Amino acid sequence: MSRPKPPLLLAMSASLALLASVAGAQTAIEAPHYNSEGELLYPEDTDMWVHMGSSLGSDYSEGPFDPENPGTLGVVQMEPSAYRYFMENNEYADGTMFLLSFYASESESSPQLSGFVQGQLNAKEIHVIDSARFEEGRGFFLYEAEDIAGDASPKLPNGSTCVVCHMAEGDYNGTFTQFYPPIRDNVPAG
Ligand code: HEC
Numbered sequence: 058m059s060r061p062k063p064p065l066l067l068a069m070s071a072s073l074a075l076l077a078s079v080a081g082a083q084t085a086i087e088a089p090h091y092n093s094e095g096e097l098l099y100p101e102d103t104d105m106w107v108h109m110g111s112s113l114g115s116d117y118s119e120g121p122f123d124p125e126n127p128g129t130l131g132v133v134q135m136e137p138s139a140y141r142y143f144m145e146n147n148e149y150a151d152g153t154m155f156l157l158s159f160y161a162s163e164s165e166s167s168p169q170l171s172g173f174v175q176g177q178l179n180a181k182e183i184h185v186i187d188s189a190r191f192e193e194g195r196g197f198f199l200y201e202a203e204d205i206a207g208d209a210s211p212k213l214p215n216g217s218t219c220v221v222c223h224m225a226e227g228d229y230n231g232t233f234t235q236f237y238p239p240i241r242d243n244v245p246a247g
Pocket residue numbers: 111112115117131132133155156157182183184197198199217218219220222223226227231232233234236
């Protein structure tokens with residue numbers, strides 16, 4: 058039978074975990090949650106995640122950019138404990154999550170301005186970095202706009218187009234840090 062640990066023991070195990078990370082052992086943050094099939098559960102409180110950057114019209118389409126109809130707005134956010142870890146250590150912990158949300162670009166805002174605002178949410182994608190869990194060091198997961206916290210999605214298979222483009226073009230560890238002003242200056246050189 059397990060009893061609740063007294064606070065002193067909890068504090069001791071917390072400092073042991075800290076020592077392990079200082080000693081260079083594999084550091085993991087416990088933010089992603091999976092079901093028994095290994096599917097990623099859509100995280101809670103993603104509105105609180107740290108905004109990394111937004112792009113307009115980068116919806117992988119082949120056609121030229123059309124200023125009248127600029128396409129999708131992509132908004133990238135980073136899970137906060139992963140963000141803190143990265144800012145302190147200049148590397149990702151296992152369990153680092155990024156969320157990319159696709160919004161329709163909307164020009165019929167009120168008051169009417171000449172630019173575009175975020176319209177309807179169309180889809181969401183999550184990139185989890187985890188060298189211990191995934192053979193490719195990462196997993197990509199797709200969600201519907203309607204999906205809420207706890208909804209499960211399977212990892213896309215190894216060798217997906219996601220992995221290929223991200224590893225070839227992303228500046229750091231398969232992520233597009235070159236487009237993320239809050240973290241790009243902390244990316245290790247090389
Ligand atoms: C042709 C290249 C390309 C492919 C293929 C691609 N991406 Fe991306 N991805 C990008 C770019 C560029 C960004 C930077 C943000 C932006 O431009 O919207 C990005 C950003 C992301 C992010 C934000 C975190 C990060 O890694 O930088 C997620 C999550 C993501 N993509 C998921 C996916 C998923 C899931 C797939 C496969 C279904 C996929 N991507 C396929 C180019 C690609």
